[in-house]
Amino acid sequence: MDITRTLPEECIAKIISGTSPRDACRLSLVSRAFEAAATSNFVWERFLPPDYQEIISSSSSSSASLNMLTKKNLYFHLCDNSILIGNSNNTSFQIDKLSGKKCLMLAARELSIIWGAGDTPYYWNWISSTQSPVLPKSRFSEVAHLRSVCWLEIKGRIETKILSPKTKYGAYFIYSMENGCYGFQTPVKVSIRLENEVEGGDAINAYLNPRIWSGTHDQQQSNEELLQINQQDGRLPIRREDMWMEIEIGEFFNGSQVDNHGAVEMCLKEVQVLNGKSGLVVHGIELRPKEES
CATH class of the missing domain: 2.60.120.260 (Galactose-binding domain-like)
Incomplete structure (x- = not known):
């Protein structure tokens, strides 16, 4: 049975959000329905640190431009690019690509x-x-x-x-x-x-x-x-x-x-x-x- 025909995209996204960033990328290749769910903001916001908005707002980088990214693009941007945070810009923040930590x-x-x-x-x-x-x-x-x-x-x-x-x-x-x-x-x-x-x-x-x-x-x-x-x-x-x-x-x-x-x-x-x-x-x-x- 094709579960994509019986489950709405929101349910598939909730299931995928309980996996890992790597699994979400793999599941996006299964079908168009899985791709839509696995790339959704709902899924990738779950993979971001809970306080990511607070971290971004304390960054010397443009928080406005970062917040314009989809949650998946934001995740990988923070994996590949460190941002300076805090009042003195003497601490850098990044995300571990495999775990989101x-x-x-x-x-x-x-x-x-x-x-x-x-x-x-x-x-x-x-x-x-x-x-x-x-x-x-x-x-x-x-x-x-x-x-x-x-x-x-x-x-x-x-x-x-x-x-x-x-x-x-x-x-x-x-x-x-x-x-x-x-x-x-x-x-x-x-x-x-x-x-x-x-x-x-x-x-x-x-x-x-x-x-x-x-x-x-x-x-x-x-x-x-x-x-x-x-x-x-x-x-x-x-x-x-x-x-x-x-x-x-x-x-x-x-x-x-x-x-x-x-x-x-x-x-x-x-x-x-x-x-x-x-x-x-x-x-x-x-x-x-x-x-x-």
Whole structure:
């Protein structure tokens, strides 16, 4: 029996809205009736975050132009394009294409960087991301550039209520290394903890400079080569499609809205060896959903 002849489009759309964005795209190929239902605003509004209107209205992008899009086009626009939100434009928002969950990134200006406030330019300075000919393209107007420190400590904090509930998240430090960087042969320590948890936050080794593994400073290894290296001693970075490097800080589960975790705190530091360090460029810290294993 052809259910498209017995069920109205609204019923088919309600059924499809209980699936996933991927399933909706597949079901749109079944028939014209399924295509009409699977591309409807009703279905794709269900896949958008519940507070998407509030997020868009807080964006520096034109909320009027975004609201003119169909809900399906808006969904994929927010998957493929990050938008800056908040009063300071130092947080970016995007949607995970497979799940519709929120992805958020804190700019370097939103992080707590020891000696990096700008009043001690001998240690850190802030450079325009649009004027640098060598840096990858940034989402934000400026990035933090490490000139010279011995004590490296960078922290980020974000309220869990603005993330998607019932979601496993990974937190990633996004950065670049200048030619001539030094002091990163020693691993840094990365840790993450939910604010209301007594336990957690165990520090793990992370090697920011992948070139230390190659035996030469003028040869950049590929992601595949890095993944083949023995990682028992610590985490290694990968190069992203946008040409920034990322290294995982850790992961956490964001429960329901009533769990009241408060905030998640992320930390990257090297405060033991205290050797001179230079050449690190900080883009920010990104939080995005991880697939459940």
